[in-house]
Amino acid sequence: MNSQHHQAPYDKFAKFYDLEYSHKDNDLDFYLALARAFGSPILEIGVGTARVASRLAAAGFSVVGIDNSALMLKSATQQLSHLKEMLIGHVQLVHADMRNFTLETIFPLCIIPFRAFLHNLTMDEQLETLTQIHRHLEPGGILAFDLFVPLYQVISASEWHDKIGEEELHPENSGVSIDIKIKHRPEQQILRVTNSYFNRQDGKTRSATMNYRYIFRYEMEALLRLSGFQTIEVYGGFEKQRYNYHSGIMIFIAKRA
Numbered sequence: 001m002n003s004q005h006h007q008a009p010y011d012k013f014a015k016f017y018d019l020e021y022s023h024k025d026n027d028l029d030f031y032l033a034l035a036r037a038f039g040s041p042i043l044e045i046g047v048g049t050a051r052v053a054s055r056l057a058a059a060g061f062s063v064v065g066i067d068n069s070a071l072m073l074k075s076a077t078q079q080l081s082h083l084k085e086m087l088i089g090h091v092q093l094v095h096a097d098m099r100n101f102t103l104e105t106i107f108p109l110c111i112i113p114f115r116a117f118l119h120n121l122t123m124d125e126q127l128e129t130l131t132q133i134h135r136h137l138e139p140g141g142i143l144a145f146d147l148f149v150p151l152y153q154v155i156s157a158s159e160w161h162d163k164i165g166e167e168e169l170h171p172e173n174s175g176v177s178i179d180i181k182i183k184h185r186p187e188q189q190i191l192r193v194t195n196s197y198f199n200r201q202d203g204k205t206r207s208a209t210m211n212y213r214y215i216f217r218y219e220m221e222a223l224l225r226l227s228g229f230q231t232i233e234v235y236g237g238f239e240k241q242r243y244n245y246h247s248g249i250m251i252f253i254a255k256r257a
C-alpha cells in the first residue's frame, strides 16, 4: 500500500459523499455488464466509498480499488462490511494516487466510474494516469470510464450556484443541506466546486473544494491514443446510446493497443 500522508481533496467530502450519491445507480448495470464481458479482477480507479465496487463484488467479481483519500476508503470499508462475509474479500482497497501507483496484478479490465478521471488537472497528470493504467492492463485489456460533457450553456458562465435541500439527500433526516458554488476558469478548463454542508442540528457549516478539468471528446481520444490506447466506442449514455454532445455524458471504451 502506498501511503499518502497529506490530506486528499476528498477527505473533506467523505463524511457527506453518500448523502449525495449513495443512491446513484444509473451506471451500475453498465459497469456490471463490462465485468461480465471482460472478467476480473477489475481495477477501479477512484473507488471512493465503494458504490460501484461493492455492487461488482456482490455479483461475484474481484475488484482492486485505488483512491488517494484515506477517509473515502474508510467509508468504503464500512460499506463493504455490510456485504456477505464470503464476498468481502472480493474487494481490495489500496490507498494510492492514480497518477503514480504500482500493483502486483495485471488486469483484463480497468474502470473509472463517475468522472474521477477529471480530477487529473493538467495534461501531464492525465497522461501519467493513463500510463499507469496501461502498465497494469493485459495486452488487449479494456479501459472504460465516463466523463461529463462540457456543455456550452454551462461553461459559458464564469460562476454559478446551486442548492440541494435536505429532502433531496439520502437519508432525508440527516439535517444536512448543501450550498454549491462553482467557479469556472476557462483558460485552464477547470471547474472549481465548493460544497458548503450546513448541518441544521449543530448549526455548523463545513466546506470542501474540488477541481475538475473538463475534457472535450476528441481531446480525450487524443490523450488515449498518446498513451497507447485505441478508442473502441464512445457512448452518450449508460444504455449504450450513440454519443450525443447534448446528452451531457460521454463514456469511453478503449483497448490497450
Ligand SMILES: C[S@@+](CC[C@H](N)C(=O)[O-])C[C@H]1O[C@@H](n2cnc3c(N)ncnc32)[C@H](O)[C@@H]1O
Pocket: 008, 010, 021, 045, 046, 047, 048, 049, 050, 051, 052, 066, 067, 068, 069, 072, 096, 097, 098, 099, 112, 113, 114, 115, 116, 119
Ligand atoms: C466522484 S468520486 C467517484 C467515487 C466512486 N468511483 C463512485 O463512483 O461513487 C471521485 C473519487 O476519485 C478519487 N480521486 C481523486 N483524485 C484522485 C487521485 N489523484 N488518485 C486516486 N483517487 C483520486 C476521490 O478521492 C474520489 O473518491
